[in-house]
Amino acid sequence: MNLDDLASSSGEWLRGSGPESDIVISSRIRLARNLADFPFISRATDADRAEIERILHGRIDALREAGKAPAESLYLKVSDLPEVDRQFLVERQLISREHANSEGARAVVIDPAERFSVMINEEDHLRIQVMQSGLALAEAWEQINKLDDLIEEQVTYAFHERLGYLTACPTNVGTGVRVSVMLHLPALAITRQIEKVFKSLHKINLAVRGLYGEGSQATGDFYQISNQVTLGQTEEELAKKVADVVPVLIDYERQAREFLIRESQETLHDRVSRAFGILRTAQTITSEETMSLLSSVRMGINLGLIGELQIPTVNKLLIHTQPAHLQKLSGMELDSSDRNIERASYLRRHLNGDNKGSAANN
């Protein structure tokens, strides 16, 4: 198992199954943890960071040898990776953009099926995350809770009796938990209701982010909804708060889709068909246009307007047409205009019926 194998595969969380997976792409939970005997990253010297990375590497190897962590999990020193590989891991949502671009010794542990990853020396010493396809927050919590226990057998976490797990930023103190679901909400965007939805979410202290986290643009109508509060409520309560709002958003999106079908079926069908047509025939195409067209196609499949394509394929294309993925898959370094040509060619290969058999691979 290496990074190139990872590039041509596609993670468990993209498999497009699980409850409500027409609208809920994935469920994620992350925990922020710090070692009690080191300064937080902002005050850590280069030597401290290297030492933290060395210690955690050793403890994770110990877990693997004891058969408690998957033996095939990948330990990557992010600080040693070329830029395209770091970008690749960001596109795959296995590390954050901050982790890819920061300084000093840092690493990531990756489960080959992409059910979990552990960032070392991100904003906190440890950022543990678990991913699931569809709406499955309770399962995700159960898994990450176990993973956290396993790591805690090996290290002493910074913890305060009254304040809970101590984190570099006071916004994460307490549980250190961020519970999030990624939703596909194209009809709410088309009917221009999305801003209103976001405002309501802000009012109940839930955050909305784009596909690639903090500050990223919401491309292709994909949105991450997550908790902002981390102190004073249990992890289960925080997960439940996110889980409770999701069915409302799903219902809202379904109503908007029904409205579009009822009021303007031809326009909607036209939009979906044109999107599919462009994706199958374009000779050069940007990442943004691809995302936006795939979003329409994805909705079209869910509404039965496109029959010959499956959701997992679309989910995979969303990730595999990102810049670093295209370069990893083609084995070439490509500038932006070459990438647009390669992206169009990749889409034509995967979306035209004569090539169904090889769609699973590159």
Add this chain to the structure above:
Amino acid sequence: MKCQKCDRQATFHITDLIDGEPSELHLCEECAQAFLSPAQEQGQEMMPAMAGLLAQHLAVGETADELARLDQRACPVCGITFLQFRKQGRLGCPHDYVFFEKELEPLLVSIHDQTRHVGKVPKRCPHGADQQTQLIRLRREMKEAISAEEYEKASELRDQIRTIEASFREKTE
């Protein structure tokens, strides 16, 4: 069904979130359009900026002199000053939560609305880790001693560090 805002036929049925509770709205197309059209300001500022929050809370009841004095306070373990924390929005070590407890309190209230953790507790050190915190301080002091060429002091510190580290190893094995 009639529109809830006028007398026309309601053709648009909206589930709105009001204070987190879903509530049904039945509107005619025109009223729905007005209801749904995006408001002027963009809700782009997702997370309240830390710096802004801090400034806001520290301004209350602090004279310029008091704030200046506060800013100079430095954590004895990692050395971060309150001013540095205010500038970067990130703390320097676990002990900062103890050392700057009073200053952080209003910030925690404004972010979380709470000041007491009720979630998971680690099995290993549920009551905190003072000895571990001392290690952070000792390592920093050792580094400073070395750069000041006070080698005798540095080696004393190194021995203290080793003693504590060895006691941890005994506990875990």
